[in-house]
Amino acid sequence: MHHQHHLAGMNPPAHRRALRKQNLAVACCLALAFPLAAQAQQAAQPAEQSVETLDAVRVTGIRAAIATAVETKNESTSIVEAISAEDIGKLPDISIADSISRLPGLTMQRVDGRAQVIHIRGMSEQFGGTLLNGREQVSTGGSRGVELDQYPAELINAVTVYKTPDASLVGQGLSGTIDMQSIRPLDIGQRRITFSGQGEYNSLGELIDGSSDTGYRASASYVDQFANDTFGLAVGVARMDSPFQEQQEKAWWWGNPDAWSAPQPGKPADAVARQAGEASLKSREITRDGVMAVLEFKPNDRFHSILDVYYSTFDQDETENSIMWNNDPWWSHPTQGQVRYTNVGTTLVGGVPVVTRGTLNGVGALNMLNETNWREDKLFSAGWANTFGWGDIYTLKSDLSYSRAESTRSMLELQSAFATPRDIDFQLATGKGFNRFSIPGLTDPTQIYLGMDAMGWGRDGRTDIASTEDTLKSGRLELNRLVESSDFLRSYDVGVNVTRRSKDREYVAHYVDLKNGRAPVRLDTVPHGRASMDFIGLGDVPNFNAGELLARYYDLRYEASENDLMKNYGVDEDIRTFYAKANLDMDVTDRVRLRGNVGVQYVRSEQSSTGPTVKRDPVSNDWVIAGGQTIGTSYGDILPSMNLSADFGDGLMLRFAAAKTLMRGPIEQMGAYTTAGVDVTTREWSGGGGNPKLEPYRATAYDLSLEKYFGPTTYAALAVFYKDLETYIYTQNVRWDFTGYDDLGITPISNWGNFSTPVNGSGGYMRGAELSGAVGGDMIHPVLDGFGLLLNASYTESSIDPDGPGGSSTDTLPGLSKVVANATVYYEKHGFSARISQRYRGEYRGEYASLFGDRIYQNTMPESTVDLQVGYDFPDGGRLSGLSVLLQVNNVTNEPYRTETTAGGISETVFLPSDYKEYGRQYLLGFRYKL
Template identity: 60%
Template sequence: MASTRESSKTTSGARQVVPRKRVLVTACCLGLFATQFVQAQEQQAAPADAASAQEAEVNTLDRITVTGIRQSIAKSVEVKNESSSIVEAISAEDIGKLPDISIADSISRLPGLTMQRVDGRGQVIHIRGMSEQFAGTLLNGREQVSTGDSRGVEFDQYPAELINAVVVYKTPDASLVGQGLSGTVDMQTIRPLDFGERRIVFGGQGEYNSLGDLTAGGKDKGYRLSASYVDQFADNTIGVAIGVARLNSPFQEKHYKSWWWANTDLWGTPQGAKPADAIALQGAEGWVKSRDMTRDGVMAVLEFKPNDTWHSVLDMYHSKFEQQESMRGAMWTNDPWWNNGAVTYTAANTTEYHGYPVVTSGTLSGIQPVVRNDDNQREDKLSAIGWNNEFKWGVYTLNADASYSRAEREQSALETYAGMLGGLDVDFEIPLTAGYANYALPDLSDPNSVYLRDPQGWGHDGRMEDSQQKDTLKSFRLDLNRLVESSDFLRSYDVGFNYSKRTKDKSAQVYFADLPGRVPTLIDPSLLSTPTSLGFAGMGNVISFDPRALLDRYYNVYLSESNDDLQKDQSIEEEIRTFYAKANLDMDLTDTVRLRGNVGVQYIRTEQASSGVVIDASGPVAVDSLGASYGDILPSLNLVADFGNGWNVRFGAARELMRPRINDMGAFGSVGVAVTNGVGEWTGSGGNPQLEPYRADAVDLSVEKYFGESNSSYVAVAVFYKDLDSYIYTQTIPWNFAGYEYEGDVPPISDWGTFSSPANGTGGYMRGVEFGSALGGDLLHPMLDGFGLLLNASYTESSIDPDGPNQGSGTDTFPGLSKIVANATLYYEKTGLSARVSQRFRDPYRGEYSYIFGQRNYRYTRNERTIDLQVSYDFPESSKLGGLSLMFQVNNLNNEPFRTEVSDSNGLGLFFPEEYTEYGRQYMLGFRYKL
């Protein structure tokens, strides 16, 4: 049967499909209409004669200086207009004041970009339909390491208060080192000599989560504090900037998840009184989580410019992120294979879903829910330091830059199990639309009937995994620029070299916790906390306690690592040399058309090596220094045709690459010998240290119109096309197994065999169209002065099946790809009052998330529409409270849930609700004071 994912039906459980292209076309038409309207207004307002022109000139002398939101937008539009590449930008309204609560929030509002929520907060950025793994991230132009398990940078590690601006490069040039395939995000801290004055700013906010305190030990209130100091000394030859920011933020979570759906009759395993050939849910879970996150960030910049010859900048950044998470809930399996078919239906009712009967209510008999009390602790440390020196003499400029970036993570995840003795009969109702189910569980908080035990038969009574990782990057760069004053088209040229060495080490230790004799044990009531309510899913209360306080008292804890656990220990090293040359062009094609841009080429030489653990017949075997060496030539071209009157046409073409996911490159695996028809052959699976990058040829075209005072408003329409000739997906490839041990009576006939591993294969296209605009209300009518609108939308599609040609289900999409992404911000700013409301929308997509035991998996994430609100008031400088600002913010105003879907396990092409999680609203009330 054909897939129902694109069904436009509105019956229960079916997806409603937005008329995708119509949305984008409508947005473009509105923007172009506004452009024409503004041009007509400007022509009508033009001075009729020289006298009126002089009068207009005099009147502009008393214009009010724009600050706040409008100043931020004007600076961002200026960066976009002036750039030779196709870029998007955001700029702080003032020192330490980006226009959103977080870096991820701000970046995700740009055209063609969106964010993925992780644990309820914006953490990673998707550019042009590609996940965070395909984006490059820089800090002050230098590539950054990641606290995540691969390359994708987690932006919640960077306090918004310490970032001054962000530029997103959608087209690369030859001098952009550390670029990504989807785009490159460059976060920038302040340069004190550019700021030009002393400024001291400090502020604070109180924070409250609308879900309240969901479980014992959790918090629903937090705070944010920040302070910045910028100054210049020695006749403006020395500049200093220091910023600190502290975040103590509560996050709450109400979570329900259906595990998997199937008609087990098709596999010859009917179940109790379940109606014949009906699809049924085979397991579920409900829990609440409470997270207390603390992040301390420090930024410092020392700038020295004693003359026009030498300019030196030393900048440093450090953050420490700590998270304490408590999870309490219940979960169970009810499939017909568990516990020899102990679970049956004593009554079951079905609902038709896309032509199939699905069990949606009744009574489950014999389930044994496990009550989970988990404690997860995490500490991240992120540091970056860079020293840049620029030397000028005559027509030459030499730039030398050295940098070091390091990210460390230590994590401990502890889970404990409890439950009643024997099976339970539970009435249930399951929706076929996104939402909470209802399970009438008995009281699972009774200390006289709930025991520490292993109800689901997992083979242990608790589990703890401690993991560590360290990611370091050392880099050195030389760049020489020469001005060409005699040429009519060549403005200057650059030649340069960058060397970087990156090492990422990972390790993990897994412990089991067993009760003595594995005998069910009641808990001392003095160790119990207030029961946790799962009433939102009809599950009642569950017993609650601090699992770490029980470890020494009740459990025997011992190291117990499976083969999968041993393979988590690995180290990956990359040594990269980048050579580049770039010509910067600037010429007049006609009296009215100016052409500028650049053309260049990079040559990248990569040496990579990996070590890890391989499991063969002799047991775990350490493998050291498997890898590869390869080179890439990356030409690039960026041209901007300036037609005057605010009209620009941009064209970009480039060869692009993104290095493989780090967690695919490990030298880990399991090997053995398979015997077929009496013939032995090596087989195995694992990582691939010989992976080469994703590679693509890209073409971009953008038409832009800038207008308004100082060209501070714009409308732009862009199209792009990327032809990925190399994509990495799991394949069965030939492999040489020389040196591995084997057991058995039939030895392999050759050292060569097959290995299932990520490997480079054929790709496909990514293509899309983007619309972006920033419009001031005064352009349409004087009465709208102070109002403004930021509006953008994009449509993206791909031919790539991430499972490989003819290997996937036909419904899998490129990770991170939402076909429609749209953002709108309506703001008002005048006489000190500032207000804005923003809405972010993204279509369904295939998201990448952390899964059980630290593994990664893809999940079909449903569309999201989130609304944020900000209101502030700046007291006039002439008042006694001059310099003081009061602000009120609400994040996730509409309490948008996180929703995923899961496909049926019978291959019928059906998709059922999977996860439904609420995170609540974040309310913030605070102040900001500047001197």
């Protein structure tokens, strides 16, 4: 009843409504050439010009950020990438995801037009760990992958991405670990007060009546020190009110039904045709509020205490207008029969004829959908770290942390349609670009009706609401002891970390029907507006607010599917990590210094899940929750690790790392939800569902990195890696022990039976190479002082079939782009700064949220996005001292999002367009003022 009451008023509150691939290749070649030239120049200079002068660098802005990042990479004993506060705050990105997606071996996945999750070394966000100030973070989504667009770039001081773990890194991922860091006020050493604001505009304009194409961003921060610099305070707030627009057109599927003895009238024999289609507009308004606070107390060198608190809310309101139709041969109109083709034209694709133009006559399965969707996320993270030192050789660290995420998402769709079938003229592209259509009467609301179930779905609409609550509590204790008597062992650490994580999901769905079985309602008799579908030739189509019409015209009908009911479950994890690490530092020769660490973790895992047993009611034939169970398991892992860095002097460094790593399986696969039961006749178990006994992905990883540092902002690096995954998770039919499962009152002859569930199967390798570099123009010639380049490219491949042995030969690991590259050209001098960045990622299999809370995979095509940023800092001493102005243009080339799919019913492998979206350019103009 609580859910019904919530759904009956679906309107959210008012405050929540309303340069190409080859260029990068050239750039990467320059990354090699410039450092060589710089090295030749440096050879004639005194030795004190080497990388050791980093501590003396006194540059600001972009170059200061690059120098800090280079120094972090140079001094780390692990293989890392880094960005710093100036890089994030000087010319701000939308979120942390945008900032770190330019780092070597990393790339972002665009969701709803924005960078949301990060893929590290060819693996999706599910394989990466995410920390805030060294503490594991929960997620607002259904699984473990953290959505980084929840974290404003303005509130994060620095980010370090660990590509290799060490024994003291808790919460690490299998592909890598992202550690975001907040500011430390005592490190600043002075008072800082900063304000910033930006106005925003989306180039697609107002696609739907009532939507907005403008927004703003604002932030403020205060940093100060008190009591003779023993107490520090930092507070930052950031708000984003941003419009996101989307134009989409997609094919549901392509195929040759002749192969299944289902000819289509008028279609050339054995030609491939698009069997169903959809076009839509989406307007979103995203409001994100973030607050970060840090209290720091350091009365002496023996005691140090830091309290960090982060809180954010993320609200998204979305209006969608779409039209969809089905023209496959199995759909037949009661009076007009099958859809017929006329005026057909074909195009050869891979030697196969594909229907690309003509007319579909008598399309009866043609639906319009109007949607009102909303999402509310809340994130809270707090940590209290204390450091105690005594005797000059012992340091004891304690750390208590708490992380919590609450997410609620809802969808409401209402259907409308014509009273009679329509003819659709079409002209289709087989590559990049929007298709063109003509549908008579689509712009006339007097010809369109609510309550016309043209698709035969048995409803006039649907609504659902899903909620997720993720909580993580952690405590850590670590002891470090200096060893002064050894020539190679500088110190060692021993510690323990205890974590308790609970993730609960709830889901409820209703069908929507016109009240009291009333006759269809003509659209011109209800409040409506317009939505522009000119981008595919359809003109201004009628649009209405689904939320406003729900209570007036519709009733809710509860009719859950088995899939709906199985989305109600909880997963609990208790993880105890014991670790020891030896920190090494020795002079191998007069010129070679070896640093690093060797250590081991022992991780004891206990996991369980409570979930429903779902079955059909024998009387009503409805799916119901008939019972439930709590199932779990425990296991232990020994994870050794080693990181060694050989410093040969003059900025040349060789790193080697080896480690055993793990990543726990996707949480949505670990639920104890099931349709399993005992057959009343054979009394044998069978069924399918989640696997609360699922064990982690496990891998052995090897890394080698050769790095040369030429100066504060100039370096070159070549890294190679190899990961041997001992196991990968596939859905399989297996013999299963049903001990603990609810038998619903039917006694089985055995606890063993057949079960379809995700299980640990055979693994394979991930391997790749990364080339990266940074070049300061002054290293090449004094006339280039102020100019600079950041360049990187990576290649990754895998032997793993994500569908398991014998699966599809066309599928790849989620998130795996074989080629990823980034290039940034910047200039900063005399207060003026400019930066243009290009990101390229090759084709990959993306994992996305889909209808009704499900996850889907889509073959996502290569994309290259360009961002431009220009700013000016007014000089010190003037009337405008402390003021900066900046212009930012994101997605300069309006790069589309594209997916492809294979055509069915033919022997050849032919890929054809599936999804094509454009999000427009994002313009931001604003200021930053520092006191």
